[in-house]
Amino acid sequence: MANAALKRLGELVIVLLIVSAGTLALLSLTPTDPAVTVLGEGHSEQEYAQVREELGLNDPLPVRYLDWLSAAVRGDLGASVVPPYSDVAERIGAALPVSIELAVLGLAMALLVSVPLAMWSAYHAGGRVDRLISAGTFGVLSVPSFLAGLLVIMVFSVRLGWFPRTEWVRLSESVADNLYHAFLPALTIALVEAAMFTRILRNDLITTLREDYILSAKAKGMSPVHIMFSDALRPSSFSLITVLGISLGRLIGSTVIVEYLFALPGMGSLVINAANQGDFTMVQGAVLVIALIYVVTNALIDLSYNYLDPRIRRAHV
Amino acid sequence: MTAAAEHRHGRTPVLSVRDLVVEFPAGRSQRVHAVSGVSFDVFEAETLGILGESGCGKSTTGRAAMQLPPPTSGSVRLRGNELTGLRPRALRRERRKLQMILQDPVSSLNPRRRVADLVAEGPRMWGQPPSRERVESVLSSVGLDPATVWRRRPHELSGGQCQRVCIARALLLQPDVLICDEPVSSLDVSVQAQILNLLEDAKHEHGLSMVFIAHDIAVVKNISDRIMVMYLGKTCEVLPSADISASARHPYTRLLLESVPGVEQVEQLTGDAPAQQELPSPLNPPSGCRFRTRCPLATARCAREEPPLRAVGTDHYLACHNVAA
Amino acid sequence: MEPTPAMPTATPPSTRRAPLLVVRDLRTRLRTERGELTAVDGVSFTIAEGETFGIVGESGSGKSVLGRTVMGLHTTGAGTTVTGSVLFDGVDVHAIGSSGRRALWGSRLGMVFQDPMTALNPVKKVGAHLTETVRKHQRLDRAKARARAEELLRLVGIPEPRRRFGQYPHELSGGMRQRVVIAMALANHPKLLIADEPTTALDVTVQKQILDLLADLRTELGMAIVLISHDLGVVAGRTDRVAVMYAGRIVETAPAAELFSRPRHRYTEALLASIPKLADPPHSRLEAIEGAPPDMVAPAPGCAFAPRCRHADATCHELAAEPVAAADSPRHVFACHHPASEGAMR
Amino acid sequence: GEDAAGSGTGEAGSDSTYQVGMIGTDSGGNPVRGGTFTMAGFSEPRLLDPAETIVAGSTGGVEMAAVYDVLLRWDSEANKVVPRLAESISANDDFTTWTLTLRDGVKFSDGSPLNAAAVKWSIERYVEKGATEAKLWQASVTKIGTPDERTVVFELADKWPTFDHMLTSGPGMIVAKSADAGGKFKPVGAGPFTFERHAPQEELVLKANDGYWDGRPNLDRIRVVYLNDPHASMESFGSGGVNSVFLRDPDLVDKALADKLPGFLNMVSLGNVAMINAAEGRPGADPRVRQAMHHAINPELIRQRAFQGAGVASNAIFPEFSQWHTDTEPLPYDPEQAKRLLSEAKADGFDGKVSYTDAQDPASRATALAFKSSLEAVGFEVELDLTRTVADQISKVAVKQDYDVAGWGISWREAGPYGRMFATLHSKGNLSAGMPTGKEMDALLDEFRGAETLEQQRAVMAKIQQQWNEDVPALVYGPTPEFLVWAENIHGVVDTTNSMVLLDKAWIEGGGS
Amino acid sequence: MSDVASSKPRGRAGRVASFDVAAWLCGGWLVTLVLAAVFAPLLPLGEHADIANTIDSPALARPDLFSEHPLGTNNFGLDLLARVIHGARASLVVSVGAVLIGMVVGGSIGIVAGYFRKLTDSVIGVLTNSLLAVPPLILLIALATVLRPNLRNIAIALSLLALPSMIRMARASTLAFAQRDFVLAAKSMGASRLRVMTRELLPNVILPLASYGMVMVSVLIVAEASLSFLGLGIQQPDPSWGNMIAEGEGDTFAEHPHVVLVPGIALLLTVFSFNLLGEKARKRWDPRVAKL
Ligand SMILES: Nc1ncnc2c1ncn2[C@@H]1O[C@H](COP(=O)(O)OP(=O)(O)OP(=O)(O)O)[C@@H](O)[C@H]1O
Ligand SMILES: Nc1ncnc2c1ncn2[C@@H]1O[C@H](COP(=O)(O)OP(=O)(O)OP(=O)(O)O)[C@@H](O)[C@H]1O
Ligand SMILES: [Mg+2]
């Protein structure tokens, strides 16, 4: 057991190493030059060259990576290489809660909608309700998120005026205000995810509903709602949980479009802006944190399988 | 264990298995003791039945003989050639002569392939694609109409038909020994009879030696010359099949016989079947005699000492402390 | 009591008990990819209180569908049509609506499914399986339900019920699981227990224990049992009466001992002949039934067994035989144009 | 006093009048104290350092003006430079020595005095850091003298009657010494507000400075938010989320003008151009090719394609609305002439291939495509090279000068255009980025600098347009409007150069929200 | 049900599925679309990309079925019908290409991981996880700057999105199928590892992968659209549905909704069709029914 945990931990560390090294390599492939961001226009080539030298951009990649790594393992993610030279950890500390909140809120909203919908759909599998829900989910799945965002804004913000379009209020300032401002972006995220979750859960539920123990529960006189929640849901939620984990990890780094549309100071815009400015320390730090969150959530998901299916508990541990 | 216990005098075995041990890792540094020292011989044109309840290691024994996976220890000789420890390529060559029909006929056929390919696959693997006539004749010999099944996929066949395809496939490779792992237990009685007849015929036609694994005593008795009874990875008793009801001595064999829900037992069953103790686990088998936890005759000695397999009659071997020879 | 038309003398006056279950001309059609499949084709039978009724037949003959239709479990499924009637204790199971049936299921009408592993929810503890049903039907509180559940586990012979309570199904052996399934079905003292192949997945030794247990419980609790199996051996000696199914129909019904000793329908006869017997010497040839069971989507006219029957003639291929009672035994009913002569077997 | 207004060209311009200056502002009665003025900025300044950041309204100029204030201010209505943080400024007769007098008792927010030494230090710092106008400063100012605490004397190399404009922007924002203390820059100035916090990509907050020399400002705070999408900013403005928005998109400016929103409108001439690289080996090295391109481009097409008909299309260096507009016509749109010139060039070995570099935002992309279609229509072969980020674009165009033609902004503003003119067109300028420069243009620019009156200056400007027509350093699509709009309840905003406003007297009617 | 008998010979008659209008419509749409896309250059369509030809065309014309531009034009006067059809080429090539690459590469890797287990599996698992742990955007940005944004390269870039899930899926089915007896049977007849993987496992693993691929195609069409929004996709004026929808940025959508609706509806219909057919395929290979 300790062995397995160690192996797992080792794998996590390797993943983080690969990810951070890979990120640096990828960044070095892009032509974006932080020296340009530092100096702006109107300078001589020599001045740029000098700044590049100062930034260490001319060192060989492994050297740069080891420099960065040796600082990172000491918990020092360094400072941004472009003005305003902010502390990487500090910026991540500001952006991460936004992204986490969005992701969690979005996923929660998605779950809230998709679980009953999937159950309803699966219960009437093949029937009219099912087809209607399926059509709806496919429809939502075919809307790119920027379009979904624009539509959400158009309906809830422009037409109805129920929610503000932009501005982020930090959770620490006012919980109610924060939720009020987070609603639309979370809804945009939730839309697509809910459609996906509904599909996945519906399919798995249909498989589970074929099991003998469902028939057996039915023959005990349990009501369909009871059977859905107490018998069918748990064994059907493997794929859902897996996808949920992947989504959580993904959403934390990749909600750029939603962040852009709603002008949110999240990780997505942090990463993409940093990448656009050639701010490699910032990108490195952010990707490391995102990757860490991803691997940790996935480890948790793996653990949750044990809860979902007690048979695994014995087999795996 | 006495190595020569299963020898029949005066003949050399085709397949000879000695002290076969198979263990599987099972997490928490535990091991499943699936097979713990089983030996048997199979002679020319003879059928050895292996009988035992679910999970006692019958399939594992059969597979270990095939080296799928190779046993943890012990030796398997096919016509004198040691199979354990062979290099993969050499082993693959030997396997042609030793074929196995796996327990579940439906799942042992690749669902995406057609019958014609499935049957011809074996020789084709060896670069000797059989002629269409040859495949058709094998199919006919197992009672399938080549024309109708030729292009079907397994899911378009019934369980009985799948089993026939498996048998045809094994026969086409012309093995010396055929191991049949519960070839009828998933089939209906009506189909079961067809398959049993078919195997009997094939055996005569091809001069096959067979290992026939099953948990149904009547079925095993019907097809076998000798029967080996297994319990929890060990051999309890080896005896000629003809007089099994009368001469079986081991308490476990007797329990099996008594439990048979046969038509002939309509009248009354003697029922001192030991009540609901849990079956012992192969993860942690009982010491000494493995059957002792359920044995009506168990004594303190059974827990201490493992009973050796000893001869108690012609071709009759028994591993029990408490049954008189 | 009204005798059913198809089985005019199914329940002789001598052993008349109140009829608990009256099944009349039951037909179940299932919609499949290929078209309507008539899984149960005009089945009628009656079961008295406390009686044990066996249903045998080869795989796919419609036993399970029959069992489920009798329960009313099949009627909600899409594409299933059921005609005929099932009167359980005077109420028409198919006419009372799903909530009415739910009140029946698990309380007065219990069912045991064939595979103990798949009939238990792998992620639910043994205790939850049991308390759920008693809480629903007897409206017991948590503690009482728990006490009742432990009592049930003890009843089906599971030692240390308290420990088993918190275990998951996979932590139990097959026999133990089947006991739990039985306990679940018995939780609310059903008057009728439908056991669909309750021992198929079990070893002979365990199978015997379970069958013994069912027999004991039956006498103890005085319920009627429908025992469905494809294994004639299982049904033999465990039931009062046995019905043989072939292609969705009951082709022969008789008191158990009589059926096995003197089968009249040619199918029953052939079936019995194809089973290897322990008493026979090794390598004795079995009398296999050649051919395959009929296609129930597009059934041919006449006796369904005719294409495989050695005794079939033109009539058999054209006209299905009506069930008739044997001359010497009014409770022995069969539907065959050319029945085996009496006393032919054994 | 000169009327600094004109009207836009084209039909779409009919519903919008481009009048540089304050629009629709009324005094609104007695100022009220308190409240936070929230502005949706156009782009986020990375550092509030006038030496590191372009000092203009679109790039954090408003924020910096609030923190540092300016020594002098340009008054759009009077079209005059007026004292602000400084008490007065005067020049000698030939405009080679300028004397700046500081106010008494002005203090930085860190408590240190804003004296002559502080001004000198800050300006030298500005030059040393290589800020945008540093080159010009270096070339023009020979000495900064500080005869006493309150006097700064600038000695110039040449006559420069409009030198005072320099002190309305970057060099005129005086940074306190303590800003650089401790290695990391902190914005410390003597302006009406002090820096409170900057959460990048989120907001920048300035707080009222109680010690401001002219008394504490009315507003408690200025909050600038950065909302990526100007349409989003406008929506936010419409729903009261922000008090003010900085607009640069022609369609939004047109709409805001049509809606008669109060604000400060500035028209940046040459805001939307395509620079031509005249370096050896580039197609643009041949003046005929440059002229051919110019003849091939119809600015109206660009306006339609890229801005859906909004804004002003003009290929004059200063369109009609500008005080610098003269009767000298720019080269006309003339595809036939373009074809002729091109075939001449081709006859001399030019292969007709041109690459066009621009950013990837929709307007730039549309402009690029319109460019492509226009040039290909006369026989060029155009390859588009759209860079993914602004940094890549700058790197390619301004740093490496690796381009043929590049979408860009030369940005000559109404007030004191000389600085930008020098930087972009003078052979000594640091922002010419490969555009053709030459003695003739240098001479004209010098002449412009030395011109004393507006009339003289306009006369030189006509010659400059003439020279431009010959050189064609860039293809002109039109000016860029810059419109800082604010809500009706905002009063007391004061304008200055480079589309910046000063907020020390600003107040919110109905108090703080 | 323990019985094998329920898998009675289903025969060929069983293949005739009940007529499903929705599925036929979806299939019809896809076939029409593919045909139109393939033969686009031969069709009498308006100008789809060459803006030099459309200097005089009306910009942002509203759809009018009986005009020269039945579905209207965009801001360059390019014909939207022509663009939708040519855009289908790009979108389908990119998404189907990405799925195919993902299936081939991911499928092989997954099979190898699932079959060899042990170290191979661990290494592949770590690499897959690494791929998943990097925010996909960073990956795409890097690729977009290194590779020229043409159809092939975008397909390659997008296939990276499909890859990890394909690997996992192939691995999972391989694990399941490798347990099945037919693999053992093949080995017992002397099959080599390569043969087991290619002849026994592959045909089985490919099915769930293909049905997943159908759904993935639709996901990637949408992803390509999002890429275009970020300026990483197919470059204007060459149309893809994604960059066509992205033209609706800002106010255009509100003022000229047809610019977005035309490609949007084409996208919706296609995604819908792929999903529905993918589902249908899945169901076909797993035709059991619910018990509740
Ligand atoms: N691959 C494996 N890994 C771990 N344990 C295994 C494996 N294969 C078999 N076992 C265990 O080995 C024991 C013997 O299994 P085996 O399949 O040989 O039994 P069997 O006698 O064939 O049973 P059945 O009648 O059910 O087929 C069982 O406890 C089983 O759980
Ligand atoms: N849900 C269903 N949909 C379609 N066909 C079904 C369904 N359930 C059963 N069948 C078919 O109905 C027929 C009768 O099935 P049933 O399960 O009743 O057989 P059985 O006698 O119980 O067999 P077994 O002994 O194998 O359990 C079979 O042909 C089977 O394939
Ligand atoms: Mg086995």
Ligand SMILES: [Mg+2]
């Ligand atoms: Mg059944």
